[in-house]
Amino acid sequence: MKTAAIIVAAGRGTRAGGELPKQWQLLNGKTIAAHAIQPFADHPDVGQIILVLHPDDRDTAVWNDTLSATIVTGGATRQESVLAGLRAVTDATHVLIHDAARPMVTSQIIDRVLDALGTYPGAAPAVAVTDTLWHGAEGHVTGTQDRNGLFRAQTPQGFALAPLLAAHETSDITATDDVSVARAAGLDVAIVAGDEDNIKITTPSDFARAEKLMRREMDIRCGNGYDVHRFGPGDHVWLCGVKVPFERSLQGHSDADVGMHAVTDAIYGALGMGDIGQHFPPTDPQWKGAASHIFLEHAVGLATEQGYRISNIDCTLVCEFPKVGPHQPAMKSAMAQIMGLAADRISVKATTSERLGFTGRGEGIAALATATLVKP
Secondary structure, eight states, X not given: OOEEEEEEEOOOOGGGOSSSXXXXXXXXXXXXXXXHHHHHHHOTTEEEEEEEEOTTTTTSSTTTTSOSOEEEEOOSSHHHHHHHHHHTOOSOSEEEEEETTOTTOOHHHHHHHHHHHTTSSEEEEEEEOOSOEEEEXXXXXXXXXXXXXXEEEOSXXXXXXXXXXXXXXXXXXXXXXXXXXXXXXTOOEEEEEOOTTOOOOOSHHHHHHHHHHHHHHOEEEEEEEEEEEEEEEOSEEEXXXXXXXXXXXXXXXXXXXXHHHHHHHHHHHHHXXXXXXXXXXXXXXXXXXOOTHHHHHHHHHHHHHTTOEEEEEEEEEEOSSSOOGGGHHHHHHHHHHHHTOOGGGEEEEEEOOTTOHHHHTTSEEEEEEEEEEEEO
């Protein structure tokens, strides 16, 4: 089964408020549409993503944070937009159609829809109605509705491509979803389990609910790092990736960048994966004199492989000298480049130990670091 995902993002979403259509408003630092697309981009069974845009959005920057996709211009109605997306499918036998305003879709929901498509020409997630339903008029209850057999429809709604395309091309009904179009054409649509969290952003209050759900689902980890190097002969020190002229140098098996070592260990700590000494043993001669960015890049790579992004880094250098302040911007820039982060997510600061202890006596430099890792 070859599957394409069509993300319908051509609506205006005025009930949600804001200056932009709801799908282009930010939620935890990314547009709602980008959150909606991500699970399909990550899914091994989805080979093509088609993003259907409103004509007014196509030549703007509102959707630039979305992942690589086939871009299609939508129509005046949802059905016209879906039809444009279906016609853009290039190599698939099945299609998943998803609302860009549903940022909480999961791989498990996608899996359930795809599994059902192995048996049925259509499948869609839904949640059974459990609340009592009323009829009302002019602010008063006028009756009740039997809730047995009632479901709240969700997306993605999946179909065999050919019959759905034919259904849309010949449809003469006005429908709010693709299941309605498919059923009007005689297609059998299976119901699979949806998820209460797979909400559609419709009103301003939905943004707060989605943010709360995302915070609940995030895996947030913190790690601490600590390192010390003593002074010895030399004319410079390496601190957080910057060569600082000084009358002595820090001694170590590598370049002895005490700040970068502390940051590296903080990342390893957050991952529960040991420390620099375990990954780069000082007994191994290949690491003698090695640049410390090698260690930091390795730790960042492990975090990425585990599905984490680095949210921020805080590093404190403890020393009487050299003066760190003049070099802080360069240190932040160097660390940001190595880790692929914005410089404002990195803090490098310095303090003295009030002439107490080995740092106070000028025997060396210590560094402490904290790393925060987030897995959405």
